Amino acid sequence: xxxxxxxxxxxxxxxxxxxxxxxxxxxxxxxxxxxxxxxxxxxxxxxxxxxxxxxxxxxxxxxxxxxxxxxxxxxxxxxxxxxxxxxxxxxxxxxxxxxxxxxxxxxxxxxxxxxxxxxxxxxxxxxxxxxxxxxxxxxxxxxxxxxxxxxxxxxxxxxxxxxxxxxxxxxxxxxxxxxxxxxxxxxxx
Amino acid sequence: xxxxxxxxxxxxxxxxxxxxxxxxxxxxxxxxxxxxxxxxxxxxxxxxxxxxxxxxxxxxxxxxxxxxxxxxxxxxxxxxxxxxxxxxxxxxxxxxxxxxxxxxxxxxxxxxxxxxxxxxxxxxxxxxxxxxxxxxxxxxxxxxxxxxxxxxxxxxxxxxxxxxxxxxxxxxxxxxxxxxxxxxxxxxxxxxxxxxxxx
Amino acid sequence: xxxxxxxxxxxxxxxxxxxxxxxxxxxxxxxxxxxxxxxxxxxxxxxxxxxxxxxxxxxxxxxxxxxxxxxxxxxxxxxxxxxxxxxxxxxxxxxxxxxxxxxxxxxxxxxxxxxxxxxxxxxxxxxxxxxxxxxxxxxxxxxxxxxxxxxxxxxxxxxxxxxxxxxxxxxxxxxxxxxxxxxxxxxxxxxxxxxxxxxxxxxxxxxxxxxxxxxxxxxxxxxx
Numbered sequence: 001x002x003x004x005x006x007x008x009x010x011x012x013x014x015x016x017x018x019x020x021x022x023x024x025x026x027x028x029x030x031x032x033x034x035x036x037x038x039x040x041x042x043x044x045x046x047x048x049x050x051x052x053x054x055x056x057x058x059x060x061x062x063x064x065x066x067x068x069x070x071x072x073x074x075x076x077x078x079x080x081x082x083x084x085x086x087x088x089x090x091x092x093x094x095x096x097x098x099x100x101x102x103x104x105x106x107x108x109x110x111x112x113x114x115x116x117x118x119x120x121x122x123x124x125x126x127x128x129x130x131x132x133x134x135x136x137x138x139x140x141x142x143x144x145x146x147x148x149x150x151x152x153x154x155x156x157x158x159x160x161x162x163x164x165x166x167x168x169x170x171x172x173x174x175x176x177x178x179x180x181x182x183x184x185x186x187x188x189x
Numbered sequence: 190x191x192x193x194x195x196x197x198x199x200x201x202x203x204x205x206x207x208x209x210x211x212x213x214x215x216x217x218x219x220x221x222x223x224x225x226x227x228x229x230x231x232x233x234x235x236x237x238x239x240x241x242x243x244x245x246x247x248x249x250x251x252x253x254x255x256x257x258x259x260x261x262x263x264x265x266x267x268x269x270x271x272x273x274x275x276x277x278x279x280x281x282x283x284x285x286x287x288x289x290x291x292x293x294x295x296x297x298x299x300x301x302x303x304x305x306x307x308x309x310x311x312x313x314x315x316x317x318x319x320x321x322x323x324x325x326x327x328x329x330x331x332x333x334x335x336x337x338x339x340x341x342x343x344x345x346x347x348x349x350x351x352x353x354x355x356x357x358x359x360x361x362x363x364x365x366x367x368x369x370x371x372x373x374x375x376x377x378x379x380x381x382x383x384x385x386x387x388x
Numbered sequence: 389x390x391x392x393x394x395x396x397x398x399x400x401x402x403x404x405x406x407x408x409x410x411x412x413x414x415x416x417x418x419x420x421x422x423x424x425x426x427x428x429x430x431x432x433x434x435x436x437x438x439x440x441x442x443x444x445x446x447x448x449x450x451x452x453x454x455x456x457x458x459x460x461x462x463x464x465x466x467x468x469x470x471x472x473x474x475x476x477x478x479x480x481x482x483x484x485x486x487x488x489x490x491x492x493x494x495x496x497x498x499x500x501x502x503x504x505x506x507x508x509x510x511x512x513x514x515x516x517x518x519x520x521x522x523x524x525x526x527x528x529x530x531x532x533x534x535x536x537x538x539x540x541x542x543x544x545x546x547x548x549x550x551x552x553x554x555x556x557x558x559x560x561x562x563x564x565x566x567x568x569x570x571x572x573x574x575x576x577x578x579x580x581x582x583x584x585x586x587x588x589x590x591x592x593x594x595x596x597x598x599x600x601x602x603x604x605x606x607x608x609x610x611x612x
Contacts, residue, residue: 012385013384013385014376014377014379014380014384014385015372015373015376015380016376017329017376017379017384018372018373018375018376018378018379019372019376020326021326021329021330021332021333021375022333022337022368022371022372022375023368023372024330024333025330025331025332025333025334025336025337026333026337026365026368028330028334028337029334029337029338029341032334032338032341047361054361054365058365058369070326070330071330073323074326074327074330077299077302077303077306077323077327078192078193078294078297078298078299078302079192079299079327079330079331080192081330081334085192087192087294088192088290088291088293088294088295089212089216089290089293089294090287090290090291090294092290093216093286093287093290094259094283094286094287094290095259095263095283146220147279147282147283148263148267148271148275148279149271149275149278149279150267150270150271150275152270153266153267153270153271156266156270157266171357171361174357174358175357175358175361175362175365178358178362178476178477179362179365179366181477181478181517182362182366182474182476182477182517182518182519183366183369183517183519183520184517184520186369187369340472343467343469343472344472346432346437346467346472347465347467347472347473348473348475349437349460350435350437350460350464350465350467350473350534351473351475351485351486351533351534352457352460352461352486352489353475353485356475358475359475359485362475362476363471363472363473363474363475366471366474366519367469367471367472370471
């Protein structure tokens with residue numbers, strides 16, 4: 001019994017490593033692949049910042065967070081993984097760096113909601129994605145406020161991105177709902 | 190691309206750890222300084238760094254163009270919402286902090302960053318952290334990026350063939366399915382090569 | 389009818405097709421060739437997934453590079469990995485997805501999908517999770533999803549790569565029985581005996597164009 005359990009746990013470690021690196025890569029590829037048209041609009045939207053939310057609702061909190069942390073760490077050491085091939089420490093020390101750090105919380109929160117409710121219908125997924133986005137803003141806006149020395153200015157600047165981000169929350173929930181039905185029993189939740 | 194730019198300047202040859210600490214001091218220092226003239230001085234220092242590093246002109250142009258764009262936007266908004274002084278301070282801080290961070294990345298090979306981190310974080314091994322695996326993780330992730338790019342291309346073609354080139358679902362769902370399958374395959378491949386035995 | 393008129397293509401500096409001029413009135417046409425021979429690229433010019441850098445392809449007089457959408461309504465395309473093209477959770481929904489732009493009601497779409505699935509031996513699988521079908525069943529599903537819109541032509545790019553021998557044969561027999569024109573890209577040579585015409589590509593050039601037997605003899609000599 002004990003040996004069986006430990007071999008099970010061991011098999012888990014390679015699978016966990018694989019999931020982490022593959023989803024770090026997944027978030028990177030979302031940045032390389034621009035030109036997705038959301039809801040029949042004509043402006044292509046880069047979906048990269050939907051990556052942490054997608055990872056969260058698909059993988060659950062632990063693995064999604066690991067993937068996002070790895071993605072950000074590799075970006076920071078200089079691999080060109082951010083959209084537009086950006087790399088290095090600069091994106092993190094820039095004014096919107098907080099929104100990058102916020103991805104970690106984003107994945108954690110979105111994943112935790114899905115795991116907690118153990119249900120993967122559209123309402124739960126919407127809630128997960130929306131709270132995940134909120135978590136990102138909860139880190140990003142204060143960071144920007146510190147940068148600007150002014151909270152009001154930070155809020156105003158962040159509001160510009162809100163409509164696009166809300167559209168992404170809807171898209172993430174929709175995608176995840178279809179995916180959870182397509183692979184029943186395979187995903188987090 | 191804003192990654193490493195090959196070169197032989199003193200900045201390229203300086204030890205990674207020293208460069209990193211220098212970058213941190215400058216990037217955080219500008220937030221301590223509150224006089225725009227001082228921060229402007231730091232900007233000039235960073236600019237001198239670019240001259241010393243002799244980075245390709247095309248690279249400098251790209252970096253300064255995107256930096257100027259953000260700085261201008263920030264300047265305008267701050268001026269409008271707060272004051273002209275605040276606008277100067279914030280945009281000069283941005284130029285200094287992002288400029289010096291870019292300088293670090295442009296003059297430091299990823300391999301050198303990886304080995305510095307592996308060395309510096311070695312004591313963390315006692316707490317179960319495995320900094321020696323950063324290089325492995327970087328390699329595996331880049332491999333995953335190229336495989337997934339290929340898959341993304343195929344999925345996109347298939348969506349187009351189904352007349353669904355503008356549907357997010359028709360791209361994202363098959364892409365995620367194949368991403369998950371790739372993760373399964375990679376997990377098995379790693380297990381087969383003894384990855385689990387090392388844990 | 390499908391025509392190629394002085395068609396050539398390069399990906400950057402890499403030249404993959406040159407001077408392909410063909411008319412394909414036959415019902416069962418196959419392209420064979422080694423990896424990198426240009427056969428997959430040629431197939432993609434038929435429905436506008438690739439726009440050739442020289443010359444052009446024509447489908448019933450329409451240029452896929454210009455009228456992509458119109459051409460893709462006439463030309464279905466099956467890829468080697470069905471996972472790429474299965475969009476919806478269940479087999480029935482996925483076939484019905486192809487009909488989303490028609491005026492049919494949801495019920496009618498589901499009925500049409502179920503009917504077609506049954507015809508291809510997938511009866512009872514309409515509500516089955518599409519991704520949990522076997523490899524052979526998934527490829528048949530991909531085929532159904534293309535056929536339900538009743539295209540005139542079906543292009544298949546190495547559709548049997550992921551299938552075992554039995555499923556390979558079954559799949560190709562299904563193709564042979566279709567009323568549609570079929571253009572098959574493959575390197576499974578033993579599946580082609582009942583095809584009308586086999587075209588051999590090598591390094592982007594047509595090197596043989598004949599009935600299956602002599603064309604395949606030529607190809608086997610080519611690869612040694």
